[in-house]
Amino acid sequence: MKCLNCGNQITNNLKIKEIFLFKEIIPDYICNLCRSQLAPLSGRNNCPRCFKANANGICSDCRMWEEKYQVINCHQALFEYNQFIHSYFKLYKRYGDVLMAKLFFQDIKSWSQRNHFDVVTYIPASKSHLQARGFDPVYELYADIFDLKQLLTKVDADKPQAQKNRLERLSTPQTFCALPELNQIQKNQSILILDDIYTTGRTLMHAHDIFFRANFKKIYTFSLSR
Template sequence: MNDPCQDCIKWQHYFKKPFANRALFEYNDAMRAYMKQYKFLGDYRLRNVFNRLIVSELKAMRCPIVVIPVNESTLQERGFNQVLGLCEGIQPVNCLRTRQGKKESRQSEKNRSQRLNADQPFELIDHESELIRQKTIVVVDDVYTTGTTIRHAAGLLYRAGARCVKGFTLAR
């Protein structure tokens, strides 16, 4: 196992459960341009750029996969969940959904402080929790920025009985 990064060390004070994230790539200018075209401009064909690699990595983990959900208004606007697109070919456990209520601004529009102080955006779909109890779960997201989103999901999964939760992202 690799030594934790500085971000993970900082998080240990706030997030008491074991958690580590593995990112495949650095979030650099090229990845920023890719995400803009894929996620924000809606070029769904771009999911194929990383799909085979992501699916191969996730299958090798041999764990239930939970994909970070998008809220209903984002799904309507964009037409797809970008993380599900990247994971096409994997059957995720559908145990999280975004909380109903007022639409918050997009994560990409928030600064670091706003992201770190964000309220829990997810809720557990109770009838699916049996699929995660006492298992190691991998939570998948597209980009790890502050770690807040993926840890919100991990916290719920731990509360639902997951033995261990790990993060997996395309970029960080």
């Protein structure tokens, strides 16, 4: 198997328990050289609410969400946003290389096996972005791992989040609406909302608000990068 990012050969060294205990073998699509350029967030002094790296306690963003919007963040992420992640999303989203959706399959799958939720949904692409790319990047990133339910629609914003500065991101108005399928979900079920990148948290907080106003209490969020 070759790395989806650089094309180098991937060597999967199976563990004894995977061979003799018939444990599920999760395929890897990223080579060791590319993986060495990642900055995993696990085991670091992250913000306990949003996984911001090296926060040494609750970060200022999460304190702002609590004070201004009465939201206690429950977010997890796998990797710190760095140059490798930036280049990955440039290939995947800007240039539309949909095959890159599987690059982090092993990492996301492993996380999903350790964390369980009743309902898993995601941040959908707006109609214009879907037409421009031909695929929904967040959906494709997680579709082979989770049983995804589309519960939200997103209207087109004035400009993409990637083109906004921090202040513009934080002041972005609500862009989500609930789909009728949301009414079929029991209010006591746990909800996981998936996104690709957590920057200020504004997008996920808008999505969170839709579920909160619908009287869901157990709302969690996750992203590949933070």
